Amino acid sequence: MEISAIENSYLKHGTKYKGILGWLTSTDHKRIGLMYMYAIMIFFLVGGLLGGLMRLELFRPGQDYITAQTYNAVFTVHGVIMIFLVVIPGLAAVFGNILMPIMIGARDVAFPKLNLFSFYIYIFGAILAISSQFLGKGAPDTGWTFYAPYSTDTNTNVVAAVLAAFVLGFSSILTGLNFIVTIHRMRAPGMTWFKMPLFPWSLYATAWIQLLATPIVGITLLMIIAERWFKIGFFDPNLGGDPILFQHLFWIYSHPAVYIMILPAMGVITEIIPTFSQKRVFGYKAIVFSSVAIAAVGYLVWGHHMYTAGMSVTARWFFSLLTFIVAVPSAIKVFNWISTMYKGSINLQPPFFFTMAFIFNFMIGGLTGLVLGSLATDIHVHDTAFVVAHFHYIIFGGMGFAFLAAIHYWFPKIYGRMYNNKLANTSCALIFGGFTLLYFPQFIIGLQGMPRRYFDYLPKYEWGQVFSFFGAIVLGIGILIMLINLFKSARKGKIASSNPWGGKTLEWTIASPPTVENFEEIPIITEGPYEYK
Amino acid sequence: MEQEHQHITSYRTYAIVLTALLFLTAITVFVTWFDLEALTIVVAMAIACVKVTIVISYFMHVKHDKLVFKLMVGMVFILILVIFLILFSDYLFR
Amino acid sequence: MENSITHTEHRDDTASKMGMWLFIFTELLLFGGLFIVYSVYRSKYTADFHVAANQLNTFIGTVNTVILLVSSMTVAMSVTALRTGNKGLTLKLLATTIFFAFLFLVNKYFEWGLKFEHHLYPGSELMLTLKRGELLFFGLYFFMTGLHALHIIVGMILLIVIYRKIQTGRITKDDNVLLENGGLYWHLVDLIWIFLFPLLYLIS
Numbered sequence: 001m002e003i004s005a006i007e008n009s010y011l012k013h014g015t016k017y018k019g020i021l022g023w024l025t026s027t028d029h030k031r032i033g034l035m036y037m038y039a040i041m042i043f044f045l046v047g048g049l050l051g052g053l054m055r056l057e058l059f060r061p062g063q064d065y066i067t068a069q070t071y072n073a074v075f076t077v078h079g080v081i082m083i084f085l086v087v088i089p090g091l092a093a094v095f096g097n098i099l100m101p102i103m104i105g106a107r108d109v110a111f112p113k114l115n116l117f118s119f120y121i122y123i124f125g126a127i128l129a130i131s132s133q134f135l136g137k138g139a140p141d142t143g144w145t146f147y148a149p150y151s152t153d154t155n156t157n158v159v160a161a162v163l164a165a166f167v168l169g170f171s172s173i174l175t176g177l178n179f180i181v182t183i184h185r186m187r188a189p190g191m192t193w194f195k196m197p198l199f200p201w202s203l204y205a206t207a208w209i210q211l212l213a214t215p216i217v218g219i220t221l222l223m224i225i226a227e228r229w230f231k232i233g234f235f236d237p238n239l240g241g242d243p244i245l246f247q248h249l250f251w252i253y254s255h256p257a258v259y260i261m262i263l264p265a266m267g268v269i270t271e272i273i274p275t276f277s278q279k280r281v282f283g284y285k286a287i288v289f290s291s292v293a294i295a296a297v298g299y300l301v302w303g304h305h306m307y308t309a310g311m312s313v314t315a316r317w318f319f320s321l322l323t324f325i326v327a328v329p330s331a332i333k334v335f336n337w338i339s340t341m342y343k344g345s346i347n348l349q350p351p352f353f354f355t356m357a358f359i360f361n362f363m364i365g366g367l368t369g370l371v372l373g374s375l376a377t378d379i380h381v382h383d384t385a386f387v388v389a390h391f392h393y394i395i396f397g398g399m400g401f402a403f404l405a406a407i408h409y410w411f412p413k414i415y416g417r418m419y420n421n422k423l424a425n426t427s428c429a430l431i432f433g434g435f436t437l438l439y440f441p442q443f444i445i446g447l448q449g450m451p452r453r454y455f456d457y458l459p460k461y462e463w464g465q466v467f468s469f470f471g472a473i474v475l476g477i478g479i480l481i482m483l484i485n486l487f488k489s490a491r492k493g494k495i496a497s498s499n500p501w502g503g504k505t506l507e508w509t510i511a512s513p514p515t516v517e518n519f520e521e522i523p524i525i526t527e528g529p530y531e532y533k
Numbered sequence: 534m535e536q537e538h539q540h541i542t543s544y545r546t547y548a549i550v551l552t553a554l555l556f557l558t559a560i561t562v563f564v565t566w567f568d569l570e571a572l573t574i575v576v577a578m579a580i581a582c583v584k585v586t587i588v589i590s591y592f593m594h595v596k597h598d599k600l601v602f603k604l605m606v607g608m609v610f611i612l613i614l615v616i617f618l619i620l621f622s623d624y625l626f627r
Numbered sequence: 628m629e630n631s632i633t634h635t636e637h638r639d640d641t642a643s644k645m646g647m648w649l650f651i652f653t654e655l656l657l658f659g660g661l662f663i664v665y666s667v668y669r670s671k672y673t674a675d676f677h678v679a680a681n682q683l684n685t686f687i688g689t690v691n692t693v694i695l696l697v698s699s700m701t702v703a704m705s706v707t708a709l710r711t712g713n714k715g716l717t718l719k720l721l722a723t724t725i726f727f728a729f730l731f732l733v734n735k736y737f738e739w740g741l742k743f744e745h746h747l748y749p750g751s752e753l754m755l756t757l758k759r760g761e762l763l764f765f766g767l768y769f770f771m772t773g774l775h776a777l778h779i780i781v782g783m784i785l786l787i788v789i790y791r792k793i794q795t796g797r798i799t800k801d802d803n804v805l806l807e808n809g810g811l812y813w814h815l816v817d818l819i820w821i822f823l824f825p826l827l828y829l830i831s
Contacts, residue, residue, distance in 0.1 A: 110642050177649045184601070185642040212612060215653045219660035223770070230749035232766035234664060240759025245667055248620060249660055299612070300619055315623035541710050542703070551700040558692050562685070565829045577825035584821045592703045593814045594807075599641070602648060609652045613659045617666065624667055 005498075006416045009513035027112035028516060032119050033097030034414070040086055040094060041483075043126065047081040048476070050074050055438075055472045058465045061457050071455035072141035073156070077133055079144025080161055084168045085126055087399050088257060091264035092210070093122070093175055095406050096203045098414060100179065102507040102518050103197045105188025105525065110181040118174035125167035132160030143453060145254070148235035148246040152227045159228060162221045169214040169221075169253075172260075176210030179203055188506070190525035194285065197505045197529040201288050202267025205295040209256045209263075213299060217253030220246065244309050251302035259298040261395060263291060265402030266333055269355055272409050273337050274530045275503040276352040277344025281530045283336045290329035290336075297326045307378045316375055323373035330366055334359065349501065350424035354405035357432045361397025365390055368443065383453075385464075386446025389439045397435060404431070407486065412500050416513040417493030423485040430478030437471030505529050540597035550591045557584050640804040647808040651815045654778070658819050661771050665826060668763045675760020681831040682747075683768070687738045688828035691731055692820065698727035699817045702786070702810045712800045714793065721790045724813065728783040735776050739769075768827055775819055782813050 006012065014026045023031055053074055057065050066074065101109055109115050133139045136157030142150055146165075151158050183204045187196060223234045224246075233239025235246040274281045281287065303311060303319030311319075337359060346352070368390040371377050381387065412418050442450075445464035450457055457465070499508040506529075510519060561580040569576060590596040595606055669676050705720035746753040749769050754762055789809045792798045798805050 110639070111646060114646075173653050177646055177653075180649055181642050181645050184645060185639055211649055211653055212609065212656055215656040216660045219657050222774075223664070226749070226766075226770055230766075230769075231755070232749050232770065233762060234766065239755075240668075240672070240763050242667065242671070244623075245664065248623070249663065252616065252660075300615065303619075303623070311623045312626035314626040315619075318619070318622050539710060541707055544704055544707060547700050547704050547707070551696060554696045555693065558689070558696065561825055561829065562689055565685075565831070573830060577829055581821050581825055585818055588699065588814055588818055588821065592699050592817075593811055602645070605648060605652070609655060613656070616659070617663065620663060620667070621670075624670060 005511045006495075006513060008515055009416060009511065010516045011415070011513055013516050025116075027108070027116050029097045029101050029108050029112065029115060030414075030514065032115050033094050033099075035119060036089060036093040036097065036122070039123065039126070040090060043081050043085040047078050047086060048479070050078040050081070052472055052476065054078065055465075055469045057455055058457070059469045060465075061459050061462060063456065066455075068455050069138075069141065072143075072453075073133070073139035075453055076140050076143050076161075080129055080140075080165070082395075083144050083257070084165050085122075085129060087261045087395055088168070088172055089122060089175070090261065090399060090403055091268060091406065092179070092203055092206055092260070093119075094403075095199075095268065095410065096175075096179060096264060099410060099507055100200050100203055101182060101186070102510065102514060103200050103505050104183060104186065105191060105506050105519065105523050106182065106186040107518050107522075109178050110185055111178050114174055115178055118171045118178070121167060121171035121174070125164050125171060128160055128167060129164035132157050132164060135160060145250060146221070146224060147250075148224065148227070148241075148243050149237065151224055152236055159225055162224050166218050166221045169218050172210050173214050176207035176214075179207040180211065183207075188522050188525050194288070195525055195528050198270040198281065198284070198287055198291075199264070199267040199505075202263045202270070202291050205291040206260050206263045209260050209295050209299065213253045213256040213260075216249055220249040220253070223249075244306070244311065247306050247309055248302070251305045252299075255302040255305065256295075256299050258394065259294055261399045263294060265358070265399045266291070268402045268406045268409070269337060269358055270333070271503075271505065272351050272355045272405055273340050274532065275409075275501050276347045276349060276355075277341045278347070278502060278532050279340055279344035279530075280528075280532055281336070282339035282342075283332075284528065284530070286332055287336050290332045293329040294326060297322060297329070301326055304373050304378075307375055308382045320373060320375050324370065327366065327370060327373075334363065334366075347501070349408075350419075350421060350428055351405050351409035351501075353425060353428045354401050354408060357428065358398060358401040358405060361393050361401060361435070365393030365397055368393065381446060383451055384446040385442040385450040385452055388452045389442035389446055392439050392442075397439070401432075404428075404482070409501070410507075411486065411489070412496035413507055413512050413514070415490045415493070416496055416511075417489055417491075418496040418500065419485050419489035419493055423481060427478050427482035427485060430474055430481065432478075434471050434473070434475030434478050438468050438475055439471070441465075441467040441471075504531060540594065542591065542594070542597075546591065550587060554584055554587060557587075638802070643804045643808060644811075647811050651811060654815055655818075658771075658774070658822075661767070661774070662822065662826075665767050665771070668760070668767070669826075669830075672758075672760025672763065675758050676764050677831050678758075679761040679764035679768075680827065680829075683828050684738060684741070685828050687734055688824055691734050692824050694727050694731050694734070695817045695820050698724045698731075699814055701727070702813045706803065706807055706810055709793070709798070709800060709803050709806055714800075717793060717806075718790065721786060721793070725783055725786050725790065728779055728786070731779055732776065732783075735772065735779075739772075771823055771827070775816070775823060778816050778819070782809075782816050785809050785812055 010028055010030045014022045014028055014031060017025055023035060026032065053066070054071065057071060097109070097115065101107065138156045140156045140158045140161040141154060142156075142158060146158065146162060151162075183196070183200055223232070226232045227234055227236060231239070233241045235241040235243050237243060270281060270287055301319060301322045303315055304323045307316055368386070372381065372387065372390060408419070408424055441464035445461045448461065450461045450464070496512055498510065498512045501508075506523065507514075509523065557580050561577055564576055565573070589606060595602055701720045702724040705717045705724070708716040708720055742748060747765060748754070749766060754765060757765070786809055789798065789806055792805065
């Protein structure tokens, strides 16, 4: 493979326009995916800096750098950016767009123009979200959850932030719609449902959640706006409304949203492990069904965010039961990953290290989730730093590490070049170490009673906050090293072969980077996706 | 690309369907003249469900569509029903 | 399979229709959220809801129901007409549908106008003096019928665009999925009204 592969690729050829305009008007799924990736990286850095700011404030008890009101605004913006702009579109819009059509043997998604359209809706929503910080009477201070009745009372600029979430939800819906139709209609001839690779499978399950859960939060957010503008009082107790109903409606979307984040992450991990073990994935159908089961049951467990909100006892134990049930398919996946590695010929490369870190973090995040899911213990740890730690172990430790694993896995396919292995391993170690140092102490001080979203605390929690602060610094350095490595390699790295890891799925059968058309001829599929010898 | 055969519904079928729908509308208005108390909402919703089924099967052609469309539509309505049931496990037992 | 460099534009009607259906599902769930809110407050304030619903005009509601049902039939028939190659009839049926849509909006205008005249509108002083359940009922009434009317307007625009495309020959006997999708959207508007009508107008 020489430079010519890059010259012939989608990176150089696209629409009739050249340069940046050629990217902005491109309906090529690979270009759209990359545009999402660059946008998400920028927002991730912004959100991460805000997180760092909170860590700085919490370094010592008492007020040091920012006021309580600013702190409230900072954690709200951190949440809105990270949830709606980074992790929800994260894997699906980036790697789903770039790789899903290739993995099922298609030339593009079913509706390429709609795909570009949803990217622009995303950008529009992002602009709204950012501008909500500067326009009106101050940045929103409700937390990313917009709980009523505070969100309908506060004078800050809630409407813009709420509208941003609504618009971003619409973008997410259209991406999901596109993926479902693509997977139904455009699989290569011979690729039956059970010959489809597992990353597309996880995207398929995710797409259904995006499609069926997002509208509920959409209408809820519209009701918040109606309440602010027209005093309709859907959620205001003074006007007869019920604030708990808001929590119900909000979590009917926002809990499944967690699965929108983690399901594609599991899909990525399921792709990486067979490649680096050179072994057929263990229990293909079990993984498929567990994805579908997580999507289905995960839709119905929203109430476990509301144990202390005043729900009926019946509802509480029912939600707790369902929460424990949804842990089963998640555990099935972990067992399958471990079993796939068993007796495989393991190839220790950066993507595999990130994958190991994912499994480790996901185990901790998942098991602490059960602590929160059981009624009695949740009363104790509800709204403490324990929840913060659990949440970040799933979202960052899980979805975030899967994202990094995916970048390192598909990097040679996307850019046709290879990164520096040593630097990649160093950054992986630093990110993992920093992450652990940052969030693990939060479990402990959370159990001791440190509340979440507080900008001040008792001196007995100081040791944990100090650890977390230094963890955040290590984490930041790790991310910086990784970004430098990736950006340098994308332009000047060694030319990569078309299949550097010895993968078996379709994306490894074509040139790196792919041509605009992906396949010269659509392949005809006769066997399953992971037929290693 | 092969084009699937398109089912063409006759004008007559549509006319019959409309008559049925109008008839059901008349019934649902008519029953409100009687005081059925708690049953009012049950009857109204039952009739609405029948009407919706008719519209989906005939006007929206799901009856003659591929199986996958039937499954999807069914799934969505079941999902909405399940959400209601779970939500009311809170409100009915408070 | 041809080896062309450009993206091959192949037509897949089933894919387009599936896309439309998926979009319809999101709309159903959007209104589903509202129906959830309605049912919760109705179970909490049953008596207030009955009193408030009494003030809605059942006659106008029924007329609008009939209008939507008939227009649903005409748009369904227009698909049949196009598939049997009768372009003239297709256009006439579509025009009828669009006319009915307009009629629905006119009715809605008068219905809302009357409420506004009686100082019953979201945020009015009279509204805030009502009982909590009645206040919620009227809030829901305006929100739900308003959102529904918005969908009527969108559907109307969609049908007008489709009308133009049939006129200029961009939708034909053999390539009619756009008309079918427009029809599906119009039926969705009808579906939602089928639930809205008894819940708002017929519970007194």
